[in-house]
Amino acid sequence: MQTTVTWQGKMAFMADDGAGHRVKMDAPPAVGCEDDGFRPKHFLLDALAGCTSMDVISILNKMKISPNSFRVEVSATETEEHPKVFSDFHIRYVVSSEVPEDKLNKAIDLSQERYCGVTAMFKNFAPITHEVVFEA
Numbered sequence: 472m473q474t475t476v477t478w479q480g481k482m483a484f485m486a487d488d489g490a491g492h493r494v495k496m497d498a499p500p501a502v503g504c505e506d507d508g509f510r511p512k513h514f515l516l517d518a519l520a521g522c523t524s525m526d527v528i529s530i531l532n533k534m535k536i537s538p539n540s541f542r543v544e545v546s547a548t549e550t551e552e553h554p555k556v557f558s559d560f561h562i563r564y565v566v567s568s569e570v571p572e573d574k575l576n577k578a579i580d581l582s583q584e585r586y587c588g589v590t591a592m593f594k595n596f597a598p599i600t601h602e603v604v605f606e607a
Contacts, residue, residue, distance in 0.1 A: 483507060512549075512557070515593075519560060520545045522589035526582035527564065527575075534574050539567040540606065547597075560593060562601040575603060 476484045482498035483505060495508030509517075520543040528541060542565045547557040564579055579601065583590055593599060 481505065515557065516545045516547060516560075518589045519562070519587075519593060519599075522587045523562060523564075523579075523582045526586045527578045530578035530581055530586075531570070531574065534578070536570055536574055538570045541566045557597055559597050560599045562599065563604055564601065565604045565606060568605045568607050570605075572603070572605070579603065 473489060475487045475489065476496070477487070479485050479495070481504050482502065484496045485493055486496060487493050496511055497506060497508035498504035498510070499506050524541070524543045527543075528538075531538065544563040544565065545560060546563075547560045549555050550558050564575070566575060583599070583601065590599060
């Protein structure tokens with residue numbers, strides 16, 4: 472795996488994965504920038520949410536379960552001192568109510584304990600908790 476990040480002026484950068492996918496990063500106006508892209512640390516939250524989301528949906532599909540709606544929300548606490556790092560993560564799995572709770576919990580547990588490489592890496596430096604929310 473590899474990525475290339477190219478300066479675009481001020482504090483804007485373009486990330487390119489070499490497979491044709493690009494995403495812009497930028498800083499807020501408070502530091503004289505345009506606020507025209509993601510912050511680098513947000514990508515960590517996106518990576519955690521994306522990894523476990525893909526796992527859970529894949530596992531549910533193998534169980535012949537297809538939720539009407541599904542999303543993952545990740546929050547993190549940032550330390551006060553520099554370098555400001557994440558001290559913990561919390562994952563909210565929000566799913567439509569027709570999904571059997573036991574099957575969903577099994578899919579989440581498999582993602583968290585066996586399949587999600589991002590979770591495995593992040594657990595090395597911060598605790599990760601999760602909850603399940605069913606929506607009508």
